[in-house]
Amino acid sequence: MTDLKSQTPEEMTRTLMPMGEPAFRGKQVFTWLHRGVSSFDEMTNLPKSLREKLAETCVLTPPKAVCKQVSKLDGTIKYLWELGDGNCIESVLMQYHHGNTVCISSQVGCRMGCAFCASTIAGKVRDLSPAELLDQVIYTQKDSGLPISNIVLMGIGEPMDNLDSVLKFLELVNHPDGLNIGMRHISLSTCGVIPGIDRLADLGLQLTLSVSLHAPDGETRSKIMPVNRAYPVEDLFAACHRYFEKTGRRISFEYAMIDGVNDRDWQADLIAERVRGMPGHVNLIPLNDVVESPFKPSKRVAAFQKRLEVHGLTATVRRSLGGDIDASCGQLRRKAMEEQKGK
Ligand code: SF4
Numbered sequence: 001m002t003d004l005k006s007q008t009p010e011e012m013t014r015t016l017m018p019m020g021e022p023a024f025r026g027k028q029v030f031t032w033l034h035r036g037v038s039s040f041d042e043m044t045n046l047p048k049s050l051r052e053k054l055a056e057t058c059v060l061t062p063p064k065a066v067c068k069q070v071s072k073l074d075g076t077i078k079y080l081w082e083l084g085d086g087n088c089i090e091s092v093l094m095q096y097h098h099g100n101t102v103c104i105s106s107q108v109g110c111r112m113g114c115a116f117c118a119s120t121i122a123g124k125v126r127d128l129s130p131a132e133l134l135d136q137v138i139y140t141q142k143d144s145g146l147p148i149s150n151i152v153l154m155g156i157g158e159p160m161d162n163l164d165s166v167l168k169f170l171e172l173v174n175h176p177d178g179l180n181i182g183m184r185h186i187s188l189s190t191c192g193v194i195p196g197i198d199r200l201a202d203l204g205l206q207l208t209l210s211v212s213l214h215a216p217d218g219e220t221r222s223k224i225m226p227v228n229r230a231y232p233v234e235d236l237f238a239a240c241h242r243y244f245e246k247t248g249r250r251i252s253f254e255y256a257m258i259d260g261v262n263d264r265d266w267q268a269d270l271i272a273e274r275v276r277g278m279p280g281h282v283n284l285i286p287l288n289d290v291v292e293s294p295f296k297p298s299k300r301v302a303a304f305q306k307r308l309e310v311h312g313l314t315a316t317v318r319r320s321l322g323g324d325i326d327a328s329c330g331q332l333r334r335k336a337m338e339e340q341k342g343k
Contacts, residue, residue, distance in 0.1 A: 001059040005033050005131035009177055027177055034178035036142040038062040063135050065143060067332060069325035076322035077144055080332045083132060087125055088333050090155055091136040099149030104136040106166060107157025112191050113226040116295050119156040119330030127162040133169035151181060154189040156330050160196025183207045194231045197239045201246040209243060213253040215262045216270040237274040244278040256285040257298035268304050272311030282308055282315040
């Protein structure tokens with residue numbers, strides 16, 4: 001079965017021409033799919049015979065919203081989508097003054113093993129296809145009725161571990177005949193997979209690279225992020241500098257503030273030392289107090305922020321959205337998996 005939705009209009013034309021279809025059909029089908037039709041039958045300007053042929057030869061499995069939580073506090077919406085093969089992923093829609101932002105997943109599960117993350121507990125199941133990445137944007141927009149203007153690849157999974165699909169997705173979502181979301185409205189997050197950062201740097205895309213740093217020293221980082229053993233933090237910063245030199249884009253460093261682990265002044269000083277020479281933005285993330293978690297929220301967020309600012313770094317504290325729903329990455333999927341196990 002052909003995964004038509006993972007194709008560009010040009011590729012769709014090449015798929016459809018051997019069926020005797022004219023060149024313009026590719027663009028027609030592309031536009032329909034990016035509008036969020038759930039069956040070929042809804043493509044009313046296509047001949048019926050073609051619609052039937054596409055239904056027989058192409059896979060079209062729109063995700064099913066199996067759970068939807070809406071925050072009463074700020075309107076944040078969290079979706080648990082069931083994919084064609086029964087696997088589940090999450091997307092979160094956040095409403096900011098600069099527009100509606102959807103945070104999407106890049107894999108079913110994750111193999112990176114970050115100690116503070118629910119998404120990695122059962123490991124990685126599989127990568128998502130470009131179509132499955134795209135569908136999270138299309139169906140979040142369709143279901144919520146809110147136009148999406150920004151995308152962050154910061155949900156379940158490590159985007160650099162599925163980079164071919166992610167790059168294809170970026171091409172599709174950026175396409176003028178589709179959703180046409182500009183690269184400057186897209187952020188891609190990595191836990192520090194250096195070959196991916198270098199590959200992205202060579203492409204020179206104008207998206208925002210976001211690095212989940214969480215500790216500037218190797219000893220602490222290896223304890224909470226096993227990826228540091230494969231790609232040490234010193235090499236990660238070197239890759240960030242190369243990325244900035246090639247793209248001219250400021251990198252955003254994500255930093256979850258954990259009590260007694262990564263919130264000391266010397267760690268703020270070390271961040272500043274390692275960022276020096278490029279513009280950097282540090283986004284401090286206050287932790288939620290989860291009873292079962294060994295990681296407790298730091299009480300030094302403001303002091304840490306000030307220390308970074310003294311060094312001339314831009315540091316912000318992330319506003320926490322969706323405080324009354326399971327809005328942290330992987331929580332909803334994990335809950336659904338546990339419920340299934342209990343049945
Ligand atoms: S934080 Fe991101 S990279 Fe780390 S385990 Fe969770 S999903 Fe994977």
